[in-house]
Amino acid sequence: MSQTTTFEQPNTGTWDGGNEPFKASYGKLMMWFFLLSDAFTFGAFLTTYGLARHRHQAYEGTPEAFTFSTEWWPIPEKVFNAFPFFHGVDWPLAFVALMTMILILSSVTMVLAVEAGHRMDKNDVQKWLLWTILFGGMFLGCQAWEWTHFIAGTDEGMKLADGSVIHGANLIVNQYGPPLFADLFFFITGFHGTHVLSGVVLLIMIFINTVNGVYHRRGHYEMVEKVGLYWHFVDLVWVFVFTFFYLV
Amino acid sequence: MASHSHHADEFEQTGNIPKAQTKVIWKTFFILCALTAVEFAFAFMMDAGTLRNAIFIGLTLVKAFYIVGEFMHLKHETKGLIWAVLVPTVLLVWLLVALLVEGTFYGESVFNYFN
Structure with a gap:
C-alpha cells in the first residue's frame, strides 16, 4: 500500500508496529473480524429459524392442496408468490429471485468501484459507487414492497374456526401460519435490511468523499475497499437467507 | 492489495x-x-x-x-488471513449443526415429558 501522505517516519521493526499482519492493513483486518462476528449473529437467527420450524408440524399433503393454517409451518413458495402490478397472479419466489439478482448486481458494481480505486481512476470510482447506491436503494424498495404485501395479506386470508377471517401478519397474528413464522420473517429480513440500509449510508458517505477528492489526496482508495467488504458480506448473508428462508 | x-x-x-x-x-x-x-x-x-x-x-x-x-x-x-477467517467459520457451522440437532432432541424431550 502506498504511504505517500504519511509525514512521520513509520516504525519498521517487526515488534514495534512496523509490519502489517497478513499483509493487510489494520482497517481491513478489523473489517474482516467484524464481519466474522456479524456472521455469528446471522447464524444465531438462522438456527432459531431451524429450531422453530422443527418444533412445528410440517405440511404433509400435496403442494397443490396447500392451505394456510396455524397447524403447520407454511411452504415458503406459497407465501411469497406475489409480484408488483400482477395482483392475484401466482408467481412463486419470482420477486425474491429478482431481489437476489439486484443485490448480486450491486456487488459487481461495488467490486468495479474497488478495482477503479486501485487504478486511481476517480471518475470510474464515482460512477460505480453511484450504481451501487442505486441498486442498494432498489433492493430496499423491493423489501419495503414485500413487507407491505406480507403485512397487508392476501384477499382470501385465513379462515378461523369461529368463522372470522384474518388478513396479513404482524408479530401476534399471522394469516400464513404459526405466528413465529411471521416473527422470524420480520426479524431475519429486517435485520438484513438494516444492514443494507447502513451499507447505503456508508456508500453515500464514501461517494461524497470521493467526489471531494479526499481519497485521491490520500493516495489510495482503501476506504472504498473496506466498505466494499461490508457490502459483499451483506450480499453473502442474503444468499444464505434466500436458501434457508425461501427455498428450503 | x-x-x-x-x-x-x-x-x-x-x-x-x-x-x-x-x-x-x-x-x-x-x-x-x-x-x-x-x-x-x-x-x-x-x-x-x-x-x-x-x-x-x-x-x-x-x-x-x-x-x-x-x-x-x-x-x-495471504494464507494466514484465509485460515483466520475460515477456521472460525467452520467452527461456527459446527456449532449451528450441534445446536439444531441437540436443540431438537431437547425440545422433543421437554414436549414429550408434558404429554
Whole structure:
C-alpha cells in the first residue's frame, strides 16, 4: 500500500508496529473480524429459524392442496408468490429471485468501484459507487414492497374456526401460519435490511468523499475497499437467507 | 492489495490511468446468476425433500465461495488471513449443526415429558 501522505517516519521493526499482519492493513483486518462476528449473529437467527420450524408440524399433503393454517409451518413458495402490478397472479419466489439478482448486481458494481480505486481512476470510482447506491436503494424498495404485501395479506386470508377471517401478519397474528413464522420473517429480513440500509449510508458517505477528492489526496482508495467488504458480506448473508428462508 | 499496487505506482509515475481489468469480475457475476437460476429451477422441477435441500445448500456454498473468494478478494490474500477467517467459520457451522440437532432432541424431550 502506498504511504505517500504519511509525514512521520513509520516504525519498521517487526515488534514495534512496523509490519502489517497478513499483509493487510489494520482497517481491513478489523473489517474482516467484524464481519466474522456479524456472521455469528446471522447464524444465531438462522438456527432459531431451524429450531422453530422443527418444533412445528410440517405440511404433509400435496403442494397443490396447500392451505394456510396455524397447524403447520407454511411452504415458503406459497407465501411469497406475489409480484408488483400482477395482483392475484401466482408467481412463486419470482420477486425474491429478482431481489437476489439486484443485490448480486450491486456487488459487481461495488467490486468495479474497488478495482477503479486501485487504478486511481476517480471518475470510474464515482460512477460505480453511484450504481451501487442505486441498486442498494432498489433492493430496499423491493423489501419495503414485500413487507407491505406480507403485512397487508392476501384477499382470501385465513379462515378461523369461529368463522372470522384474518388478513396479513404482524408479530401476534399471522394469516400464513404459526405466528413465529411471521416473527422470524420480520426479524431475519429486517435485520438484513438494516444492514443494507447502513451499507447505503456508508456508500453515500464514501461517494461524497470521493467526489471531494479526499481519497485521491490520500493516495489510495482503501476506504472504498473496506466498505466494499461490508457490502459483499451483506450480499453473502442474503444468499444464505434466500436458501434457508425461501427455498428450503 | 499487494497485487494491485503496481497500478497505483504507474499512476504516480506517469499520471496515466491504466485500463480496467474486469474480465474476472463479470465472469464471477455470470456464475452467480447461473447458480441462482439453477436453484430457482430446482425449486419447481423437483419435489421438496432431503435431496433437494442438500442441492440447495451445496449450491449456496458454491455461491458463498465465489462471493468471498473473488468479490471479497479472500482467495488472493495471504494464507494466514484465509485460515483466520475460515477456521472460525467452520467452527461456527459446527456449532449451528450441534445446536439444531441437540436443540431438537431437547425440545422433543421437554414436549414429550408434558404429554
